[in-house]
Amino acid sequence: xxxxxxxxxxxxxxxxxxxxxxxxxxxxxxxxxxxxxxxxxxxxxxxxxxxxxxxxxxxxxxxxxxxxxxxxxxxxxxxxxxxxxxxxxxxxxxxxxxxxxxxxxxxxxxxxxxxxxxxxxxx
Amino acid sequence: xxxxxxxxxxxxxxxxxxxxxxxxxxxxxxxxxxxxxxxxxxxxxxxxxxxxxxxxxxxxxxxxxxxxxxxxxxxxxxxxxxxxxxxxxxxxxxxxxxxxxxxxxxxx
Numbered sequence: 001x002x003x004x005x006x007x008x009x010x011x012x013x014x015x016x017x018x019x020x021x022x023x024x025x026x027x028x029x030x031x032x033x034x035x036x037x038x039x040x041x042x043x044x045x046x047x048x049x050x051x052x053x054x055x056x057x058x059x060x061x062x063x064x065x066x067x068x069x070x071x072x073x074x075x076x077x078x079x080x081x082x083x084x085x086x087x088x089x090x091x092x093x094x095x096x097x098x099x100x101x102x103x104x105x106x107x108x109x110x111x112x113x114x115x116x117x118x119x120x121x122x123x
Numbered sequence: 124x125x126x127x128x129x130x131x132x133x134x135x136x137x138x139x140x141x142x143x144x145x146x147x148x149x150x151x152x153x154x155x156x157x158x159x160x161x162x163x164x165x166x167x168x169x170x171x172x173x174x175x176x177x178x179x180x181x182x183x184x185x186x187x188x189x190x191x192x193x194x195x196x197x198x199x200x201x202x203x204x205x206x207x208x209x210x211x212x213x214x215x216x217x218x219x220x221x222x223x224x225x226x227x228x229x230x231x
Contacts, residue, residue: 033218044210045159045210047219047222050218057218059218060220102173111169111178113168116166
């Protein structure tokens with residue numbers, strides 16, 4: 001069974017740091033582009049960050065640019081999100097999501113999601 | 124940045140009803156539009172990709188249509204398990220981040 005499992009969430013003070021991990025199983029991580037998505041309580045999802053298959057291209061939403069860093073270790077079938085300078089507005093459930101290309105890879109969507117890990121930024 | 128809006132924000136329906144919800148993009152995005160279903164405490168689940176493509180394993184009562192700026196998700200006969208929140212997402216500006224809409228909640 002294809003699966004993504006996030007870990008590393010928790011309570012952190014404003015200005016603090018946290019690293020999230022996402023373990024992939026049932027498929028080869030190196031074959032897919034990957035993303036982090038977060039969802040604040042009662043809000044819609046927010047696409048945060050993207051990394052290509054080889055880990056050479058990364059993109060970020062403006063809300064986290066300069067503070068968050070996405071990375072991957074294909075040998076360990078794992079994806080990471082290093083979060084620095086955390087703010088109260090970063091409080092959310094964080095998901096890793098697999099990006100799949102449909103119709104000859106012309107159209108992309110997130111076809112596999114983890115269960116999410118909660119990050120709470122509060123003093 | 125491409126902004127996504129959805130209407131209505133919520134709707135009430137009964138089992139067996141035909142349900143339609145809309146998503147609008149702030150600029151033309153062709154058919155680069157996906158739909159997700161989310162139940163409380165769970166991750167979003169892909170229903171429709173490329174505006175009208177049905178994801179594997181998704182019941183055929185779900186269908187999507189539209190192109191450019193206006194899109195529609197239709198549930199032909201609402202089932203008890205369909206009560207959830209539905210989000211649209213644009214995938215026009217590749218690579219991500221891809222913007223999501225604010226959602227339409229379907230309840231009884």
